[in-house]
Amino acid sequence: MHSMKAQLTSLLLLFPMVCPAQTPDGTEILKRMDANLTSDSRVFTSKMIIHGRRSSRTVESKTWSMGDRKAFTEYLSPPREAGTKMLKLEDALWIYSPSTDRTIQIAGHMLKQSVMGSDLSYEDMMEDASMADQYEATVTGTEQVNGRPCWVLQLEAVKEDVTYASRKVWVDRERYIPLKEELYAKSGTLLKKTEVFDVKRIDGRWFPGKIVFRDMLKQGGGTEFIIESIEFNAEIPEHLFTKAALR
Amino acid sequence: MTAIKLAYRNLIGAGLRTWLNVIVLSFSFVMIIWMKGMLDGWDRQARIDSIEWETGGGQYWHENYDPYDPFTFEDSHAPLTPEQENLWQKGKLVPVLITRGTIYPGGRMQNIVIKGIDVNQKLLSIPTARLDTSVYGIPAVVGSNMAQNSRLKKGDRVVVRWRDANGTFDADEVVITGIFNTTVPSIDAGQIWIPLKDLQRMTLLENEATLLVRDNTEAPMPAFAGWKFMEQDELLKDIETIIKSKTAGTSVFYMILLLLALLVIFDTQVLSVFRRQKEIGTYVAMGMTKKEVVTLFTVEGGMHAVLAVVVGAVYGIPLFIQQSTQGISFGLSGQDIGITMAETLYPLYSMELVISTIFIIVVATTFVSFIPARKISGMNPTEAIKGKIQ
Numbered sequence: 001m002h003s004m005k006a007q008l009t010s011l012l013l014l015f016p017m018v019c020p021a022q023t024p025d026g027t028e029i030l031k032r033m034d035a036n037l038t039s040d041s042r043v044f045t046s047k048m049i050i051h052g053r054r055s056s057r058t059v060e061s062k063t064w065s066m067g068d069r070k071a072f073t074e075y076l077s078p079p080r081e082a083g084t085k086m087l088k089l090e091d092a093l094w095i096y097s098p099s100t101d102r103t104i105q106i107a108g109h110m111l112k113q114s115v116m117g118s119d120l121s122y123e124d125m126m127e128d129a130s131m132a133d134q135y136e137a138t139v140t141g142t143e144q145v146n147g148r149p150c151w152v153l154q155l156e157a158v159k160e161d162v163t164y165a166s167r168k169v170w171v172d173r174e175r176y177i178p179l180k181e182e183l184y185a186k187s188g189t190l191l192k193k194t195e196v197f198d199v200k201r202i203d204g205r206w207f208p209g210k211i212v213f214r215d216m217l218k219q220g221g222g223t224e225f226i227i228e229s230i231e232f233n234a235e236i237p238e239h240l241f242t243k244a245a246l247r
Numbered sequence: 248m249t250a251i252k253l254a255y256r257n258l259i260g261a262g263l264r265t266w267l268n269v270i271v272l273s274f275s276f277v278m279i280i281w282m283k284g285m286l287d288g289w290d291r292q293a294r295i296d297s298i299e300w301e302t303g304g305g306q307y308w309h310e311n312y313d314p315y316d317p318f319t320f321e322d323s324h325a326p327l328t329p330e331q332e333n334l335w336q337k338g339k340l341v342p343v344l345i346t347r348g349t350i351y352p353g354g355r356m357q358n359i360v361i362k363g364i365d366v367n368q369k370l371l372s373i374p375t376a377r378l379d380t381s382v383y384g385i386p387a388v389v390g391s392n393m394a395q396n397s398r399l400k401k402g403d404r405v406v407v408r409w410r411d412a413n414g415t416f417d418a419d420e421v422v423i424t425g426i427f428n429t430t431v432p433s434i435d436a437g438q439i440w441i442p443l444k445d446l447q448r449m450t451l452l453e454n455e456a457t458l459l460v461r462d463n464t465e466a467p468m469p470a471f472a473g474w475k476f477m478e479q480d481e482l483l484k485d486i487e488t489i490i491k492s493k494t495a496g497t498s499v500f501y502m503i504l505l506l507l508a509l510l511v512i513f514d515t516q517v518l519s520v521f522r523r524q525k526e527i528g529t530y531v532a533m534g535m536t537k538k539e540v541v542t543l544f545t546v547e548g549g550m551h552a553v554l555a556v557v558v559g560a561v562y563g564i565p566l567f568i569q570q571s572t573q574g575i576s577f578g579l580s581g582q583d584i585g586i587t588m589a590e591t592l593y594p595l596y597s598m599e600l601v602i603s604t605i606f607i608i609v610v611a612t613t614f615v616s617f618i619p620a621r622k623i624s625g626m627n628p629t630e631a632i633k634g635k636i637q
Contacts, residue, residue: 053355110318157415160413160415161413161414161415162413162414162415163410163414163415163416164415164416165415165416165417183416185408185416185417185418185419186411186415186416186417187417187418187419189406189408189417189418189419191408191416191418215356217349217351217354217356217406217408217418218351218354218355218356219353219354219355220354
């Protein structure tokens with residue numbers, strides 16, 4: 001699960017890369033993906049469509065972020081969630097709820113709870129550890145995903161405290177964007193699948209228009225994450241990353 | 248003694264009026280015993296069931312464990328000490344490991360609590376022997392309420408997902424090897440029971456437990472550092488609270504019943520004192536003191552309660568015997584409302600309950616009989632014997 005944020009971040013920040021002539025080492029591919037996580041700043045508005053069994057709901061938000069250690073998100077709709085703000089500073093996360101006019105810190109096991117009922121947890125939002133640090137990657141072959149040639153990477157955890165014991169990632173051979181990812185339990189059961197659609201090039205960067213997260217154990221259409229607009233290297237006032245900005 | 252004989256003759260002589268009063272009073276009397284017996288029966292049954300299915304003779308909780316806060320589960324477990332293991336082997340303790348998980352019955356996601364328990368335990372009524380079987384997957388038993396809510400049947404396979412001690416996700420299939428019926432919702436709703444060894448292996452918590460259930464005996468048990476002992480009474484406190492609140496609620500009903508019956512007695516007494524003035528005057532003229540006449544009238548009133556006990560016993564005893572042996576079913580299980588209550592309740596009519604109710608009714612009836620009778624002491628006997636209204 002935590003890779004989703006890492007994926008999203010990498011997808012948003014990836015620089016175009018030229019496909020090497022021969023099959024690179026799996027760790028090398030991961031490092032290139034990790035390298036893409038570093039960025040100065042970005043501001044984007046997004047739409048999260050959560051498909052339940054009977055109905056769907058849409059949550060819109062605007063996010064300002066500096067690197068991957070500071071982020072401020074304000075929810076814009078639906079009316080029930082509008083005005084809710086979330087601040088991430090290093091390893092801490094706070095949420096302000098306008099209905100209660102209170103700011104609470106999300107910590108401990110609360111981090112495992114779902115964000116706005118989606119397939120993403122607060123823990124996923126907080127995750128910024130390097131994939132190369134957590135997994136040992138092996139290139140197992142090449143496959144086409146949505147018409148794009150990809151490296152298929154098998155990732156096995158090298159640390160004990162990772163959320164998923166293994167993953168399988170399909171990385172675009174030219175753009176170094178993960179186009180598909182499967183997350184597995186220790187037993188080998190497929191738990192979640194992430195797919196990226198509508199990859200566009202903006203301001204010289206490749207970024208996804210839509211990411212679909214799906215819990216493979218349950219029925220339902222998963223959660224769609226749609227980037228509506230994005231601005232790279234925008235000027236973000238520093239006071240936005242303070243608790244005072246939540247109210 | 249004279250007053251009692253005379254009062255009895257007067258009452259029987261009054262015929263239908265007396266019997267109407269007695270029947271009304273006996274009805275209140277039977278109703279009060281019936282309702283109290285029902286609550287006492289529920290209390291006894293709930294306690295016995297809770298002890299047999301859940302609490303045992305008390306529990307040792309890991310110091311961080313809070314059953315009302317599932318977020319504490321991940322941090323509330325500790326390895327068993329050699330002493331605890333020894334008591335476990337002797338059947339005096341049963342370790343239970345608790346963690347959170349998710350099951351996906353029919354593709355629906357459902358958050359649950361996974362409880363690991365020794366398959367060979369005999370201390371609790373949970374049918375853990377059904378976990379001692381060889382199946383492809385993890386054997387699990389669930390309560391009928393959980394089975395119904397999750398649409399699970401015996402033999403069903405369902406995917407369960409959990410996190411190990413390091414927070415890494417894992418998933419496997421559990422096989423429902425048994426479904427048990429219990430009146431204790433706290434071991435049924437939203438949880439599955441699997442072998443302790445399996446859960447310890449799944450969560451990487453070898454030889455660890457969240458709580459230890461002790462046997463239901465008075466035998467002394469040592470204290471364990473890092474574990475807090477929860478007395479049986481403390482664990483049964485919820486039942487006591489529910490019964491207390493129910494008792495308070497039904498007390499209003501008793502009061503109304505009793506007040507109506509006492510009002511009837513009071514009215515009868517007022518009417519007697521008013522209409523039987525010649526008789527009162529005659530008693531005094533024949534040498535009875537006013538105090539004795541007041542006593543006679545008070546005994547007459549109080550005797551209604553005694554007759555009501557006899558009449559109530561005539562139809563009440565067969566009714567109580569039938570209900571306490573066959574039980575009363577309201578067609579509603581405590582599981583449906585989340586409290587420990589069997590679908591069929593067996594009322595408990597203790598001697599203490601019957602005697603205390605008789606005592607209260609006799610005293611109350613005598614008291615309300617005395618209030619109008621006091622007026623006699625202020626009467627002029629000459630005027631009374633003439634039948635003049637005073």
